[in-house]
Amino acid sequence: MPALDLVANVVVSGILTGLVYGLMALGLSVIFGVVRVVNFAHGEMMTIAMYAATALFIALKLDPFVAMLPIAAAFFVFGYALQTALINPFITRPEHSQFMLLVAVAIILVNAMLMIFGPDARNVQVDYQLESYELGPLLLDKGRLLAAAAAVIAAAGLFAFFRYTLTGKAIRACADNYLGARVVGLNVKHLYALTFGLGAVCVAIAGCAMVLLVDVTPPLGPAYTLLAFVIVIVGGLGSMGGALLGGVLIGVSEALAGLFIAPSAKSMFSFGLLILVLLLRPQGLLGRRA
Amino acid sequence: MQRRQFNTALAAASAAAAISPFNIVRAQAQKLKVGVILPRSGYLGFIGQSCQKGADLAPEVIKEMLGVDIELMNADFESNVDTARTRAERLIQEGANVLVGPFDSGAAAAIAQVAEQRGVPLVINIAAAPQITEQGYKFVFRNFQTAGDIVRNGLDLIGELFQATSTVPRTAVYMHVNDTFGQAMTKGINAMLPSRTQLPFKIVEQIGYDPAAKDLTVEVSKAKAANADFLLLVCRLNDAIILRREMVKQRWQPMGIISPGSPGMYEEQYFKTLGKLSEHSISNVPWYNPKAKLTQVVEKAFKKHNPKDNLVFHGLNAGFTFEAILIAADAFKRAKSTDPKTLADAIRQTNISEKMTLGAPIKFNAKGQVEGIGSACVQNLNLLPTVVLPQEAATAKPVFPVPGYKKT
Numbered sequence: 001m002p003a004l005d006l007v008a009n010v011v012v013s014g015i016l017t018g019l020v021y022g023l024m025a026l027g028l029s030v031i032f033g034v035v036r037v038v039n040f041a042h043g044e045m046m047t048i049a050m051y052a053a054t055a056l057f058i059a060l061k062l063d064p065f066v067a068m069l070p071i072a073a074a075f076f077v078f079g080y081a082l083q084t085a086l087i088n089p090f091i092t093r094p095e096h097s098q099f100m101l102l103v104a105v106a107i108i109l110v111n112a113m114l115m116i117f118g119p120d121a122r123n124v125q126v127d128y129q130l131e132s133y134e135l136g137p138l139l140l141d142k143g144r145l146l147a148a149a150a151a152v153i154a155a156a157g158l159f160a161f162f163r164y165t166l167t168g169k170a171i172r173a174c175a176d177n178y179l180g181a182r183v184v185g186l187n188v189k190h191l192y193a194l195t196f197g198l199g200a201v202c203v204a205i206a207g208c209a210m211v212l213l214v215d216v217t218p219p220l221g222p223a224y225t226l227l228a229f230v231i232v233i234v235g236g237l238g239s240m241g242g243a244l245l246g247g248v249l250i251g252v253s254e255a256l257a258g259l260f261i262a263p264s265a266k267s268m269f270s271f272g273l274l275i276l277v278l279l280l281r282p283q284g285l286l287g288r289r290a
Numbered sequence: 291m292q293r294r295q296f297n298t299a300l301a302a303a304s305a306a307a308a309i310s311p312f313n314i315v316r317a318q319a320q321k322l323k324v325g326v327i328l329p330r331s332g333y334l335g336f337i338g339q340s341c342q343k344g345a346d347l348a349p350e351v352i353k354e355m356l357g358v359d360i361e362l363m364n365a366d367f368e369s370n371v372d373t374a375r376t377r378a379e380r381l382i383q384e385g386a387n388v389l390v391g392p393f394d395s396g397a398a399a400a401i402a403q404v405a406e407q408r409g410v411p412l413v414i415n416i417a418a419a420p421q422i423t424e425q426g427y428k429f430v431f432r433n434f435q436t437a438g439d440i441v442r443n444g445l446d447l448i449g450e451l452f453q454a455t456s457t458v459p460r461t462a463v464y465m466h467v468n469d470t471f472g473q474a475m476t477k478g479i480n481a482m483l484p485s486r487t488q489l490p491f492k493i494v495e496q497i498g499y500d501p502a503a504k505d506l507t508v509e510v511s512k513a514k515a516a517n518a519d520f521l522l523l524v525c526r527l528n529d530a531i532i533l534r535r536e537m538v539k540q541r542w543q544p545m546g547i548i549s550p551g552s553p554g555m556y557e558e559q560y561f562k563t564l565g566k567l568s569e570h571s572i573s574n575v576p577w578y579n580p581k582a583k584l585t586q587v588v589e590k591a592f593k594k595h596n597p598k599d600n601l602v603f604h605g606l607n608a609g610f611t612f613e614a615i616l617i618a619a620d621a622f623k624r625a626k627s628t629d630p631k632t633l634a635d636a637i638r639q640t641n642i643s644e645k646m647t648l649g650a651p652i653k654f655n656a657k658g659q660v661e662g663i664g665s666a667c668v669q670n671l672n673l674l675p676t677v678v679l680p681q682e683a684a685t686a687k688p689v690f691p692v693p694g695y696k697k698t
Binding site for chain 1: 331335499504505515532540
């Protein structure tokens with residue numbers, strides 16, 4: 001039986017990583033919750049953000065936390081344009097058309113990354129990457145802690161935006177009642193594009209934070225898309241709080257599975273959790289019943 | 291066409307077909323086409339590129355040595371076993387007379403099947419899983435230690451290291467990659483360690499991990515909690531870097547990190563990425579002989595091809611890859627043919643005593659395996675892989691236990 005401080009350290013590490021996972025999945029959840037389109041290129045977009053952070057670090061020695069701002073801005077524009085130019089025409093089409101469209105986008109993104117960056121792993125090496133804080137028996141990896149803090153701040157900002165701003169409320173109105181929103185004169189297409197842009201911002205911030213934790217390679221994209229799906233299904237598709245909760249649960253369960261069973265059983269455990277949720281609470285832990 | 295004309299045409303075609311193989315042989319016999327298949331990208335990419343350096347200089351050096359013309363046909367299998375199989379098929383379709391590679395045991399097993407099915411010789415440069423040469427293959431040859439040999443030599447060198455440094459570690463935590471190579475090594479260690487009574491330590495925890503892992507936090511936490519005296523590690527390159535960084539983050543400082551025979555910690559990228567953190571890691575591996583005459587020839591060509599590189603970081607990868615091509619070229623010279631079967635028979639008769647790597651002359655046994663390849667205890671000292679044991683080949687004294695990590 002592992003010692004308590006070992007379990008505590010592994011759990012804390014799982015929570016911190018899970019928060020970054022949660023932010024990534026939050027983007028997917030927000031897009032689906034409003035636009036009702038499942039972004040199958042989500043992980044690939046995050047991988048692009050990770051590459052952008054490494055490129056800015058190599059070229060300008062820009063810390064990934066500073067690089068978050070320009071990358072998030074660029075991703076907002078990218079997300080807005082993608083929704084306006086490509087996805088909006090598919091909004092009223094059958095779901096399989098939307099699925100094929102976004103899978104095609106994902107494949108194009110992976111191959112473009114392979115052509116531009118090659119298949120080798122890349123990372124950033126910031127000064128504080130090897131530092132850790134000691135808190136009683138806990139040893140907190142500084143990079144992981146900062147990444148989790150960035151995820152929490154970004155998520156809180158998004159919550160506040162949807163709750164307190166007029167645009168945020170308008171977007172929620174679109175999500176609640178598409179026809180009603182159009183009747184009262186809201187520019188739904190613009191609000192959809194805005195939502196996709198915000199989802200892309202979540203992905204960009206998560207990518208910049210994640211690059212401190214793992215090396216980036218193009219094949220990482222599909223793996224993260226799958227992970228984001230697992231998280232939002234566990235947390236509840238369309239629920240913002242559910243995405244964060246799902247991220248933390250997956251992060252912790254993977255860490256504990258690695259500790260108690262075998263490191264190679266990590267993914268097996270998160271998919272086991274997914275099946276359990278689908279059986280017992282199909283709408284997800286914080287999702288609303290349809 | 292009348293029947294008589296048809297018969298004449300058929301006879302002419304048959305005669306042409308009967309003669310053409312000789313034409314092909316004669317045409318091909320002027321040059322040996324070597325299909326070099328390596329993981330030049332993906333998680334084994336840096337090591338594959340290091341091996342490629344040995345291949346790139348081979349045609350020039352071998353032309354000088356044996357007067358044989360070699361044409362390299364390079365293929366990258368992207369650290370993916372399925373890709374290795376298809377790349378090998380393609381190289382053969384494109385006319386490779388012999389295959390050389392692939393560094394990785396999983397890929398070697400896949401390519402060996404292709405080589406055997408298509409009847410084209412494969413000379414393995416680096417790959418240690420014993421089963422590759424235990425299948426009764428007729429076209430597969432290996433000039434590298436098997437996992438059993440690596441472990442045996444590696445464990446013996448660990449004993450010598452403890453003796454030389456007058457240390458008696460009692461416990462070890464064993465971490466290993468969970469691929470074909472890692473599992474073969476684990477099997478070897480578990481089988482041989484109990485009988486090695488001169489080794490004073492016991493393995494208190496065994497942790498396998500994915501060689502393509504992006505995060506080893508949990509694995510290192512678990513290893514640290516074992517509170518063992520030292521870390522016994524069978525790794526690759528990228529995971530070794532991630533693992534070393536994670537050890538520092540988690541402030542885990544065992545007496546040392548010792549590999550009983552795996553790549554990773556003597557590679558240039560390990561030094562480049564980790565800097566001072568790479569210091570004192572120990573690898574007991576098949577190594578090259580810096581004093582050998584051939585090494586000096588190869589080193590000269592290496593410098594010409596790679597002016598910014600130092601052979602010491604690539605000696606193992608480039609050395610064994612060069613030797614694999616040398617074996618093929620030597621056989622081709624004796625066989626005077628690129629006919630696969632004749633070439634395979636000639637490879638089987640190889641006897642090369644002037645070699646670059648440590649150990650006995652290159653001679654294949656009935657299974658296609660070279661025996662008696664030597665190992666060295668290589669420790670990272672002053673940012674260079676340095677031979678510290680055996681004493682007759684050592685250029686520095688081993689440091690063990692290693693000093694703690696200090697931020698620079």
